[in-house]
Amino acid sequence: MSSLQKKVTNTVAAPTNTGGGTKFGLAWSRLYDAITWLFFLPLGGDNRLRREFIDFAAPGEGEHVLDVCCGTGTLALLIAEKVGASGRVTGVDLSPEMLSRARRKLGRDLPVLFRTGDCEKLPFTEAAFDKITISFGLHEMAAPVRQNALREIYRVLKPDHSLFIFDFHLARAVLPRLVVTASMRLFEDEDAYRMLAGDTLAREIEEAGFTLGPKRLLKAGVLQMLRADKLTLVP
Numbered sequence: 001m002s003s004l005q006k007k008v009t010n011t012v013a014a015p016t017n018t019g020g021g022t023k024f025g026l027a028w029s030r031l032y033d034a035i036t037w038l039f040f041l042p043l044g045g046d047n048r049l050r051r052e053f054i055d056f057a058a059p060g061e062g063e064h065v066l067d068v069c070c071g072t073g074t075l076a077l078l079i080a081e082k083v084g085a086s087g088r089v090t091g092v093d094l095s096p097e098m099l100s101r102a103r104r105k106l107g108r109d110l111p112v113l114f115r116t117g118d119c120e121k122l123p124f125t126e127a128a129f130d131k132i133t134i135s136f137g138l139h140e141m142a143a144p145v146r147q148n149a150l151r152e153i154y155r156v157l158k159p160d161h162s163l164f165i166f167d168f169h170l171a172r173a174v175l176p177r178l179v180v181t182a183s184m185r186l187f188e189d190e191d192a193y194r195m196l197a198g199d200t201l202a203r204e205i206e207e208a209g210f211t212l213g214p215k216r217l218l219k220a221g222v223l224q225m226l227r228a229d230k231l232t233l234v235p
Ligand SMILES: C[S@@+](CC[C@H](N)C(=O)[O-])C[C@H]1O[C@@H](n2cnc3c(N)ncnc32)[C@H](O)[C@@H]1O
Pocket: 017, 022, 024, 036, 068, 069, 070, 071, 072, 073, 074, 075, 092, 093, 094, 095, 098, 117, 118, 119, 120, 134, 135, 136, 137, 140, 141, 145
């Protein structure tokens, strides 16, 4: 089997997020944890789903993990339990209000840092992280923002390491598909729906330079977990 040196053309277009914010302001930050708790209850519960995602991403002792679009920090705080005192978790989000909520939840001894930042222009050096996670963040972005974000994530991830994505999925079965379609149409915008339709997300991930890894569908296919690898050698 021959190996080719992967040519990574990881140029990030000019940031498109000129508004300087997301819809996740003060009101959302106050209600966010309660809303997600309720929303995920029929799917097994917020905490259990996040722990399943953590099992999928398998953060190890001593790793430095970046959680992009960390919101109120729930996932980052759970990851911190896995990386231990020798590891570190950095949570980055564009919303200062969501981050201030996250900081309030942060216990003194946890190795977690929450930083304000736009995922179109991540405030980190190249190849800084062992693992990167993003949960329910990508569908919130307009397509050009998401494409820039994926390229930025690729840049700050170490070579031969992986990005782990947790998001909604357009299930095949009629009823679950209807539920996801309705949720996207009611609560999100056309870009969110398009991201889930067909192979849009997979294509965008590959265009950013990643090689697609395993995908896990959960809860009748309404949720997906994806691994995307930053490989230096492509099989
Ligand atoms: C639906 S919330 C998900 C929060 C968290 N990851 C979770 O699993 O609950 C989406 C988050 O993405 C953040 N976000 C949206 N666009 C962003 C951007 N361009 N850069 C950084 N964060 C962004 C929002 O501020 C919000 O906190």
